[in-house]
Amino acid sequence: MTTTTTQALPPASAGLLRQRYRPRTRSAYPMWFFLPAVALYVVFFAIPTFASFYFSLTRWTLFDTTFIGFGNFVAFLQDPQLINGFVHTFEYGFVTSAAKVVLGFLLALFLTGPVIARGYLRAVIFFPVLVSTIGVGIVFKNLLDPFHGMVNALLGAVGLPQPGWFTDPNMALWTIAGVDVWKGIGIATLIFMAGIVAIPQEYYEAARMDGASSWRLVRTITIPLSRPAMATVVILSLIGGLRSFDIIWATTGGGPGFTSDVIASVIYKEYQAGFFGLSTAGNVVLFIVVTAVMVPVSWLLNRKQVDL
Amino acid sequence: MKLAPRITRSALAVGGVAVLIASLTGCSGGLGGGSASTGDKSVTSNSDLQHDTTITLLTGNDPASIAQGKAYADGFHKAEPKVTVKIDGSKPAGGDGDNYVKTKLSTGDMDDVFLYNSGSLFQALDPDKTLQPLGNEPWVEDVDANFKTTVSTSKGFYGAPVGTSFAGGVLYNKKVYAKLGLSVPTTWAQFLANSKKIKAAGITPVLQTYGDTWTAQLFVLGSFANISAADSSWAKQYTANDASAKYAKQPALEGFQHTQQVHDLGLLNKDYAALTNVNGLKELAEGKAAQYPMLGVVISNVQQSNPDQVNDIGIFPLPADNGADTRLTVWEPGAAYIPTSTTGDKLIAAKKFVAWMNSSAGCAVQNKVVAPSGPYSISTCKLPSTVNTVVSDTQQYVQQGKAGVALEFLSAIKGPNLEKILIQVGSGISTAAQGAALYDEDVKKQAQQLGLSGWN
Numbered sequence: 001m002t003t004t005t006t007q008a009l010p011p012a013s014a015g016l017l018r019q020r021y022r023p024r025t026r027s028a029y030p031m032w033f034f035l036p037a038v039a040l041y042v043v044f045f046a047i048p049t050f051a052s053f054y055f056s057l058t059r060w061t062l063f064d065t066t067f068i069g070f071g072n073f074v075a076f077l078q079d080p081q082l083i084n085g086f087v088h089t090f091e092y093g094f095v096t097s098a099a100k101v102v103l104g105f106l107l108a109l110f111l112t113g114p115v116i117a118r119g120y121l122r123a124v125i126f127f128p129v130l131v132s133t134i135g136v137g138i139v140f141k142n143l144l145d146p147f148h149g150m151v152n153a154l155l156g157a158v159g160l161p162q163p164g165w166f167t168d169p170n171m172a173l174w175t176i177a178g179v180d181v182w183k184g185i186g187i188a189t190l191i192f193m194a195g196i197v198a199i200p201q202e203y204y205e206a207a208r209m210d211g212a213s214s215w216r217l218v219r220t221i222t223i224p225l226s227r228p229a230m231a232t233v234v235i236l237s238l239i240g241g242l243r244s245f246d247i248i249w250a251t252t253g254g255g256p257g258f259t260s261d262v263i264a265s266v267i268y269k270e271y272q273a274g275f276f277g278l279s280t281a282g283n284v285v286l287f288i289v290v291t292a293v294m295v296p297v298s299w300l301l302n303r304k305q306v307d308l
Numbered sequence: 309m310k311l312a313p314r315i316t317r318s319a320l321a322v323g324g325v326a327v328l329i330a331s332l333t334g335c336s337g338g339l340g341g342g343s344a345s346t347g348d349k350s351v352t353s354n355s356d357l358q359h360d361t362t363i364t365l366l367t368g369n370d371p372a373s374i375a376q377g378k379a380y381a382d383g384f385h386k387a388e389p390k391v392t393v394k395i396d397g398s399k400p401a402g403g404d405g406d407n408y409v410k411t412k413l414s415t416g417d418m419d420d421v422f423l424y425n426s427g428s429l430f431q432a433l434d435p436d437k438t439l440q441p442l443g444n445e446p447w448v449e450d451v452d453a454n455f456k457t458t459v460s461t462s463k464g465f466y467g468a469p470v471g472t473s474f475a476g477g478v479l480y481n482k483k484v485y486a487k488l489g490l491s492v493p494t495t496w497a498q499f500l501a502n503s504k505k506i507k508a509a510g511i512t513p514v515l516q517t518y519g520d521t522w523t524a525q526l527f528v529l530g531s532f533a534n535i536s537a538a539d540s541s542w543a544k545q546y547t548a549n550d551a552s553a554k555y556a557k558q559p560a561l562e563g564f565q566h567t568q569q570v571h572d573l574g575l576l577n578k579d580y581a582a583l584t585n586v587n588g589l590k591e592l593a594e595g596k597a598a599q600y601p602m603l604g605v606v607i608s609n610v611q612q613s614n615p616d617q618v619n620d621i622g623i624f625p626l627p628a629d630n631g632a633d634t635r636l637t638v639w640e641p642g643a644a645y646i647p648t649s650t651t652g653d654k655l656i657a658a659k660k661f662v663a664w665m666n667s668s669a670g671c672a673v674q675n676k677v678v679a680p681s682g683p684y685s686i687s688t689c690k691l692p693s694t695v696n697t698v699v700s701d702t703q704q705y706v707q708q709g710k711a712g713v714a715l716e717f718l719s720a721i722k723g724p725n726l727e728k729i730l731i732q733v734g735s736g737i738s739t740a741a742q743g744a745a746l747y748d749e750d751v752k753k754q755a756q757q758l759g760l761s762g763w764n
Contacts, residue, residue, distance in 0.1 A: 059759055062410045063434040066759060075756065080749055081725075147579045167518075167581035169737050256518065256581060257732030258725075272403035273724030274410070274432070275757045 056281035061274070072281035076270075081258055085266040092177055092262060093241030099181045100237045101230060104188025109218065111189065112196045122193075126186035133183065137250025140179045141166060166252050169259040176260060180247055184240065188233045195229025196222060235297060243290070263289075361657040362392045363650075366412075366422035368399050372608075377423075379677040384664045391657040393421075402522075403724070406432070413438040418647035420658045423470055426458035426643050427717040430467065433645075439466040440646040440655065447663050447688065455685035458640045458717050467643030468662045471674065472691070474605035474681035475702045476530030476637045476714065477625045479589075482697070484511055484598040492624045495631035496566060503575045503599065512597035513575040516734060519584040524730040526601035527570075527626065528555075528563035533635035533712030534628040535559050543718035549755065549762040555744040562629055564740035564747075567733045581735060586613065593617040601626060603639070607698045608679035623701045625710070635712045636705040641685055682706075720758055723750030 056072055058065040076082065111122050128136065143149050144165035152162040165175040203221050212220070245264035248254060254261035254269070263286060270279035367377035374397035381393035396419050399405045406429060412418040413433060424430065433439065442448065443465035448456075451469060459467030478499075485492075485502075488509055493499040503513035517523045535542050538559040545553035555561060570576055577583060577597060586609055591597040593614035610618050625636040644665060646658045664670045671689035674680075680691050682702045691699070705711045716722060723729075726747060733743035755763040 059757060061432070061434070062407075062414045063437065071756070075753060079753070080746060146582050164581055169735065253521065255521065255728060255731060256735055257728050257737050259737065269724060272407070273754070274403065274406060275724075275753070278753070278757060 052280050053284060055277055056284045058277045060277040060280070062276060065277070068277070072278045073285070075278055076282045076285060079266065081261055081266050082263075084258055085261050085263045088173055088260065089242055089262040089264075092173060092180075092244065093238055095174070096177050096180050096184070096241040096244075097234055097237040099177070100184055100188040101233050103181065104185055104233055105192050105223075105226070105230070107185065107189045108192030108196055109222065112193055122189075125189050128183045129186040131183070133246045134250045136179065136183050137247050141251050144175065167256055169256050172252050172256060172260040176248055176251055179251065180241070180244065183247070184237060188237060191229050191233050191236075192226060195226035199225045239290075239294070242293070243286075357390050357653055357656055357660075359653060360390050360392070361653045362394060363420035363654050363657050363661065364394045364396045365661075366396045366399055366409075366419035368401060368405070368423075369397050370401065373397065373423075376677045379673050380661075380665060380670070383669060383673045384661050387664055387667075387669055388657075388660055391660065393661060409433065413647055416647075416649040418649055420650040420654050421644055421646055421661055423642055423644055424467075426455070426467060426469075426640050427714075428720045428722070429716075430459055430643070430645075431461070431720055435461050435466050435645075436463045438648055440648055440650065440658075442466055442468065442646070442659070442662070445659065445663060447666055447686070450666070450687045452685040452687070454713070455640055459643050459645075467645050468666055469641045469685045470644050470665055471641040471678050472680040472682045472684050473641055474603055474639050475623055475698075475705070475711070476526060476603045476639065477601070477623045479592060479600045479602045479604070479607075479621055479623050479698065481592055481595050481598050481620055482622050483620050484509075484595050493627050494634050496562075496627045496629045498631075499599075499627045500569070500573070500575075503570075503573075506598045507575060511595070512577045512591065513599060514570045514577075515583070515588045515592060515597045515600040516570070516576050516580040517583045517585050517588040517600075518580055518731050518734070519582045519587075521727045521731060523585050523588075523602065524567075524727045524734055526603070527567040527734075528560075528726065528730060529714060529716075530601055530603070530637050531563050531566075531626040531628065532715040533637040534562070534626065534633045536712045536718075537633040537635045538628070538630070543715060546715075547719040547721060547755075547760065549752075549760075554748050555751070556741065556748050559628070559633070561740065561744050563626075564730070564733055564744045566626070567730055567743075568736075568740040571734050571736055576734075585609075590614060593621060595620070604698045604702055605639075605681040607681060607696060611679055611696075619697045622697045625705065635710055636702065637714050638682065638702075638706065638711050639714050640717055720760070721751055721755050723747055723754050725750045 055065065057067060057069060059068050059071075107125060111118060111125065115121065143151050146152055146162060146164040146167055149165075151165070155162050163171060166172050199222065203225070204217055207217055207221060243264060244262065245268065248260055248262060248265055249268070252260045254265040263282075267279050267282040267286065270282060365377050365381060367373040374395060377395040377397060381395055384393055385391065399408055399422075409418075409422065409424055410433065412422075418438075424433075441464040445468075447468065448465065455469055456465060459465060459469075480492075484490075484506065488505055490502045490505065493502055506513040539553075542553050542560070553560070555564065571580075577588075577591070583591075585602075585606065588597070588600060589602075589606060589610050590613050592600045593610050594617065604623050607618065607621065610621060623636075625634050628634045644662050646655065646662065650658050665674070666686045666688050668688065671684070674689060675692050680695060680699055682699060683691065683706065695703075702711075729738075729743045729747050729750065732738045733740055738746075752763060
């Protein structure tokens, strides 16, 4: 993701990035400086990754393993909850990503303008990002309890309907998405602010000389020139949304029934049930899916980088 | 090995302990006595300890389990001053706890003594490789024959009962029943008729508490004795993937249908989707609700929250459509086990500790710290002279032969998604038939993972 985050930097930095593609010169340090890092990488990343490919082909009880070929993959792909989980995953990922882009951009626009207590407001917007996701989930689960929660008590007091935020099968996933947006909006806002602040003031001055309105400034200068920031927000929040698990598990556990189950929670429940081989196969599938999404996306991003 | 799953584990975490009903006659018997005892005599507890020894006891990580563990450790230290028992209260509840125990056993890192379920969850531990056989211990002859089968494999006997058995059925408020002039129903139709009268009186007829998802399973798991009564070979055929023993077919479909009916007829509390077990029990004790399909073991929570109302609550079996099949479903107690990684002085000390738990001093501690919820499964432990009404009701059904064991003690298969599927059925998201068909698929996945024959 390092290449994505550098996207938010102003165009002037693009030249620095290009240096990476120069032919390598002889390093001042011997190659064996590299060994400790490689050893850690192999032991904690490469070996478990390849071991998981093997275990995904077995029935694994933790006490022994039986090789069963592709049986786990067949079982995983036939899981009646799988389609359901994929649909929810994509709905959730796209909705949270879109909301973070739109709301994050509007907040960033507001917080880069001349407003009172700007520093304080910026901190307040960012604060939820720093809180533990599980903690946020538990707090909202209590706040939004349909009968004893503070939110519904307030709604009831002014005569509004009191929905079952996490318990209504038609609402649960969207309520979680809302909580996720509340928690994640700070990062999106921060990236947009960095992008907006980096736009040279001369453009605005020149446009104002030509008599452009404020709306026109936003539409023809701010939005186009913060496109790299927007790409970063889209990618980060989409990837985050597609693999989101913790907030869903802390609020509904995928329920009621299976109405807020996503791929990660389907796999987690298989692990919890003691289906170690099967859930490992699920993770291998997830790995392939995420790779299939990420490779073209980072290719696209890097290509745009050069265009700048 | 999910069989015994969540319903028991969660209930144990919530309520304390379970045990076995000594007079259950429905199953087993074959493993009694000598055939189950293949321990090595040379290392039994007859040896004496030469040195001071410290052993560890793994318990659940909830405060009640840790407090119980400490009571056992203190009591045993008084009886055997050379041995100190340290409590390792680190086992999480539910499926995570199963994985924790399996991981500790497979890495040889298990505590010297650990408390865990009997029945199918015990079978999933690969006991012949991971546990010390206890078949030659002197207390084994006092253990109930039915319980022995739940902690034995074909090669040996491995666990000492800890706690009492408990029933699953309908907890009901006897005062509400008396006030409305109702009698205990023995058929499902009578149950619905009672429920309508209760509703007319402005009291919640049937409590459901999906805020704790495991509680959704009672209509299905808590009525298993009814299925056994209708077809005594059902569990065997179910394990063998016989097409006649499926949840999508009667008699097993009844549990799903009943889950749907109480929702469709508007008999549930309005906050069923979010209410928790503990708060549901308070409503039952206070007479705001009349009937709650539940495990008897949770009565210990009422003892904490509403001590004056404990004896207002009784239990009756979940009624079958055909009243002749109505039986109370009973769960066996959990057990204490010693892993093979415990050897030498620690093994001698661990065996002494396990034997002490079922001695008269140990039984006194159990009676004090564990609210008994049914009979003990070892003849050396006796219930206190006064027991609450849930326990006395349970004993009554057992003594009349109107009880049978839960499925998890007869079959190794339980699908992991049962509670979620039943929440869908009980919330009107799907029908009983759809839910039962989905659960049959879930069961298939479990059976294949267990490598059972006849499922591929």
